[in-house]
Amino acid sequence: MAIATLPAALGLGVASGLGASAGIVSAVVAGAVAALLGGSNLQVTGPTGILLLILTPVTRTYGPSGTLTAGLLAGILLIVLSVSGAGRFMRYVPVPVVQGFTVGGAIVIVLRQLPVALGLAARHTGMAVVTAVKAVVHFPAHPHWVTVAVAGGAMVVRLIESQLRLPGPFTVLAVATITALAQTAHLPLQRIGHVAAGLPVPSLHFLRFSSLSALLPSAALLAVLVAFESLMAVSAAEGISGDDRHDADRELFGQGVANLAAPLFGGLAATGAVMRTAVNARIGATSRLASLVNCAVLGILAYAVAPLTAAIPRAALTGVMIATVIRLIDFGALCSLARADRGQAAVAGVTAVTPLVFNLVTAIASGVAVATALALHTLVRSARTEPAFHDMEPVHLESLPVSWAPWQTRPDRRMAAYDIDGPLLFATVDRLLHPVKGSQASLIVLRMSRVSAVDATGILALRTTITTLARRGTHVLLCDLRDEHVKIMDAMGVLDALRAGGHLVADAAHSDVHGRAAGMHSSVFPPEHSDHTDTASTF
Secondary structure, three states: OHHHHHHHHHHHHHHHOOOHHHHHHHHHHHHHHHHHHOOOOOOOEEOOHHHHHHHHHHHHHHHHHHHHHHHHHHHHHHHHHHHOOHHHHHHHOOHHHHHHHHHHHHHHHHHHHHHHHOOOOOOOOOOHHHHHHHHHHHOOOOOOHHHHHHHHHHHHHHHHHHHOOOOOHHHHHHHHHHHHHHHHHOOOOOEOOOOOOOOOOOOOOOOOHHHHHHHHHHHHHHHHHHHHHHHHHHHHHHHHHOOOOOOHHHHHHHHHHHHHHHHHOOOOOOEEOHHHHHHHHHOOOOOOHHHHHHHHHHHHHHHHOHHHHOOOEHHHHHHHHHHHHHOOOOHHHHHHHHHHOHHHHHHHHHHHHHHHOOOHHHHHHHHHHHHHHHHHHHHHHHOEEEEOOOOOOOOOOOOOOOOOOOOOOOOOOOEEEEEEEOOEOOOOHHHHHHHHHOOOOOEEEEEOOOOOOEOHHHHHHHHHHHHHHHHOOOEEEEEOOOHHHHHHHHHOOHHHHHHOOOOOOOOHHHHHHHHHHHOOOOEEEOOOOOOOOOOOOOO
8 A cells, every 4th residue: 555655656656846845754754643643544644635735835825934834833723623522423424415525626636637637737826716717728729638647557557456456556556667768768757856865854944824814714614624534534444444433533643743844854634544544444454553563664675765756757756746636536436426416416526526616614604504505405394383182081071162172083173183294394394384274163282292492583473373273262282292392482472472362261170081082291271351460280
């Protein structure tokens, strides 16, 4: 696996603007620290393409020192997240959002790398789509077919290798062959440049306190992406291995310390890599030792051949990186999602398209918002109010303008009973209470035993409905109220407000029968214009 990681780490370092050495340092230092301190036995940590969406603009604006500082701040924020217990909330991110996040990030990275693959100077100003389109438009005027061939060849080899689930030797062989041919034929290709033969001495020389406030938003965005991708990688690996024993908060802590350590040695910010972690699980890794060995072997490989890696054409690494991020997309899962539920496919689509215009955090927020709206729509559709006729002992209510309670075999036409089934929330009140408002009965019984949850809007809407019915002479009986719902209604003053309009007029002589027949926590509310003046509890 270290062999497969080497070209990607070199390419990510170059693409970030910090140089190839930064990618290697990140993979070795951050990978080792996260393996030791993280919350998963299978996680493989290092620089990833997703993080370039944040790091590259920071490098362009603040230089290498700004990128290292942003990584350091992100590490601090990740430790804060871990201490606050934020890791457990990541499991509630909907699957379509995860799929869309991966697709959107991959598309943006490919678009950003397209100018390099075409042999043009990479300009990261503006949206990724605009940059890619400009590169394609200008290519016919200044074609660089050798660069295209090199990038395309490396990409094809990497895709075939990934499809066959090979550990990486063919990619390394392809890059080595391209490098040798470029050197022999003196091809006009841009090289990746100097790679340090060993780790530098740790230092904080890059830290500029004057730029901390300006870099904080980028660092926060970076921390969110690191948390999201690392926990997503852990979940993916556990799906392969069948082992779900991981500590999400400890994983965030490990990633935080790793991102504190990597900048000290001049390394990029790092996170759990989905593809590398999945490969680690597939080849049978069961402990942290596999990740530590990977870091050690990667360091030996990188620093042993450092003089040779400087001659690698940048286009070759660009092709490898494009293929790597394309392989992040699970096309089978996307097709299954589209077939199963169009709404969920729309969530993935929104999350994937949003990064083309905004950033990935906005994409996640948009996806979660759409998923929440769809879930709320499903919840509203499942909530219903049904006429209720129960096979129970009939109860005579002498003091009400009806002959029998509504659960008798032949109910009086002036009575109606309804079962409210579902949560009484702001989104469902209209659907649940509409049949009740339209009833012309003199007595309406609302059975509340199947109300799973309530909120302030639902309770106040219920009060408004009851008082409206009371004004036109309709009695409303609430029965089977749950204790927790009674507490909420009482705390909000709803019961007092309803009783203030008149008093409860159900015949107390029959209260025991009511309790046996319906198991009621009940109150009967008369019309507001009732002649009675006291308020009495009935049941």
